[in-house]
Amino acid sequence: MKALRNYLDKIKPNFEEGGKLHWLYSTYDAFETFLFVPNTTSKRGVHIHDARDSKRTMIIVIVALIPALLVGMYNVGLQHYMAIGQEVSLLNKFLFGLIAMLPLIVVSYVVGLGIEFAMAQVKKEEVAEGFLVSGMLIPMIVPIDTPLWMVAVATAFSVIFAKEVFGGTGYNIFNVALIVRAFLFFSYPSKMSGDQVWVRTADTFGMGKGSVIDGYSGATPLGQIATTEAGSFSEFTFHGITGDPLSISDMFFGFIPGSVGEVSTFAILLGALILIATGVGSWKTMLSVFVGGAVGVLLVNTFAQNAIMEMPLYYHFLLGGFAFGAVFMATDPVTSARTERGKWIYGFLIGLMAITIRVFNPGYPEGMMLAILLMNAFAPLIDFYVIDANIRRRLKRAAAVSQQA
Amino acid sequence: MGLSTKTKAALLGPLNKNNPVIVQVLGICSALAVTSKLEPSLVMAVAVTLVLAAANVIISLLRKTIPNRIRIIVQLVVVATLVTIVSEVLKAFAYDVNKQLSVFVGLIVTNCILMGRLEAFALGNGPWPSFLDGIGNGLGYGWILVAVGFFRELLGSGELLGYKVIPQFMYDAGYQNNGLMMLAPMALILVAVIIWVHRSRNKELQEETN
Known part of the structure; x- marks a missing residue:
């Protein structure tokens, strides 16, 4: 620790005004404040400090993501070894998932943080910590087989056009990680949907070599029901990649094909508990997304015409990115509604839209991404009218009081 | 042939500091609709330049005789006539491109740049400056279209002009x-990217930040 501090102090003059590396000051500053709590204090006026500064908030979200990440990694290995029909230990499955996942995480962070650092340098500002969470979310919401260069291009696009042009961390209208996914989805649809991308069937750095078993099918449960020919839900069964039917517990604990982050509803709920307990994520948003989804499902169930319209509520919540989106994406404090009443409306409409897109548009088996992005655009409008209604109500009350007096 | 400063400004201004698309933000609809390939972008650019130059000259010649109250109708008639001619020529000699451009050839009539130039320039200037203004604005619109079309075709289909x-x-x-x-x-x-680069090179176009 001491040696590190001494080293930082020693190289500091190079980065200050007049030093030969002054143009890299933002980078230096970022690393210094990352390693040590800054000891500068404000000199004038009253400042209230909250322990929840943005660095800490980001760290808590990362911690909340860890259960979903670990289960997702294990599931990558599990699905892989099921696909090639080999029995290996639990640790091996996890290791396979880890080394399959690591390149995605590294690419996402290197590209995103690289752009953030460069932008901060150009604008001579401090490096904001907003990308810490986005960088972790990105690899968790794309298929495991997404080519790395695509992730790099999409991350660069998203950080520049969804975030930096709006003014950087805290000013973006749309969720940065979801823009990455949307960019990939519309740019390279063959790598982002279908039944070839959700399970890694090839080996990873030589690990897990083998050939795919007969009868393998890599479609996600939502993909299966979106393309099914079964006339009603009772004739339809979800099946895993080996063709065996999937149980509810498989879906709950996350042993189904899908993106790394979203498969395990159980791990996501753990994350939700962490977010709610620490006050980082809004329980109102999360709850209202589920309420909106429930209303949507009950409506389509009533007027059901085909298998996906008949699909019961709990499947909708367990499958696809619904829970992940509700807990980690919809609650993004920057892009969600900020008024408390607004959060209810915002979340409710996300849930409703997600179900609508899922059920009525077979081109998009998963509606969560588009639903959240759409409501991101409407969040400021919702806030505006919530505040406006509040002002009117209070004016009315004030008028009534003054009339009495 | 030496051009006076004023005619030079009429011809060259729209290419850069006074560009109809990236500075005045006019004619965006067709810029979005026809630029998925380079070829239709080029044809559209040429078509708009020709129609705009010809319409500018005609309106400029008529400007003393057009009653003020019906000038928009007269402008529309002139533009619609020219657009119909262009459309027929395209149908006769470049049928495939015409199909790709679909309604957007006809919609040149409603292109904001045309009405804007006729109102703002041709009604108050002689035929020669109006002609140069039409060519200038047409090219100013055109180079944006071609630039956008170039990158969209290159990155979107890996081709240029079909190769x-x-x-x-x-x-x-x-x-x-x-x-x-x-x-x-x-x-x-x-x-937006073109506007970004353009504004950062021309500081005087940047809006004041508060």
Whole structure:
């Protein structure tokens, strides 16, 4: 620790005004404040400090993501070894998932943080910590087989056009990680949907070599029901990649094909508990997304015409990115509604839209991404009218009081 | 032939500091709609330049005789006539491109740039400056279209004017064409990028930040 501090102090003059590396000051500053709590204090006026500064908030979200990440990694290995029909230990499955996942995480962070650092340098500002969470979310919401260069291009696009042009961390209208996914989805649809991308069937750095078993099918449960020919839900069964039917517990604990982050509803709920307990994520948003989804499902169930319209509520919540989106994406404090009443409306409409897109548009088996992005655009409008209604109500009350007096 | 400062400004201004698309933000609709390939972008650019130059000259010649109250109708009639001629020529000699451009040839009539130039310039200037203004604005509109069309076709289909330019080994190595480039939102983003570069090079065009 001491040696590190001494080293930082020693190289500091190079980065200050007049030093030969002054143009890299933002980078230096970022690393210094990352390693040590800054000891500068404000000199004038009253400042209230909250322990929840943005660095800490980001760290808590990362911690909340860890259960979903670990289960997702294990599931990558599990699905892989099921696909090639080999029995290996639990640790091996996890290791396979880890080394399959690591390149995605590294690419996402290197590209995103690289752009953030460069932008901060150009604008001579401090490096904001907003990308810490986005960088972790990105690899968790794309298929495991997404080519790395695509992730790099999409991350660069998203950080520049969804975030930096709006003014950087805290000013973006749309969720940065979801823009990455949307960019990939519309740019390279063959790598982002279908039944070839959700399970890694090839080996990873030589690990897990083998050939795919007969009868393998890599479609996600939502993909299966979106393309099914079964006339009603009772004739339809979800099946895993080996063709065996999937149980509810498989879906709950996350042993189904899908993106790394979203498969395990159980791990996501753990994350939700962490977010709610620490006050980082809004329980109102999360709850209202589920309420909106429930209303949507009950409506389509009533007027059901085909298998996906008949699909019961709990499947909708367990499958696809619904829970992940509700807990980690919809609650993004920057892009969600900020008024408390607004959060209810915002979340409710996300849930409703997600179900609508899922059920009525077979081109998009998963509606969560588009639903959240759409409501991101409407969040400021919702806030505006919530505040406006509040002002009117209070004016009315004030008028009534003054009339009495 | 030496041009006076004023005629020079009429001809060259729209190419840069007074560009109809990236400074005045006019004519965006067709810039989004026809630029998914380079060829229709080029044809559209030429068509608009010709129609605009001719309409400017005609309106400029008529400007003393057009009653003020019906000037918009007269302008529309002139533009519609010219657009119909262009449309027929395209149908006769470049049928495929005409099909790609679909309604957007006809919609040149409603292109904001045309009405804008007729109102703002041709009604108050002689035929020769009006002609130069028409050519200038048409080219100013055109080069944006061509630039956007170039990048959309290159990145979206890996071709330019229909010829493969991205070599096969790139595809073999895992490269894929970007499907988003073929959708209209990407045209908007490319226009925005051009505006971004243009504004950062021309400080006087930047709006004041508060």
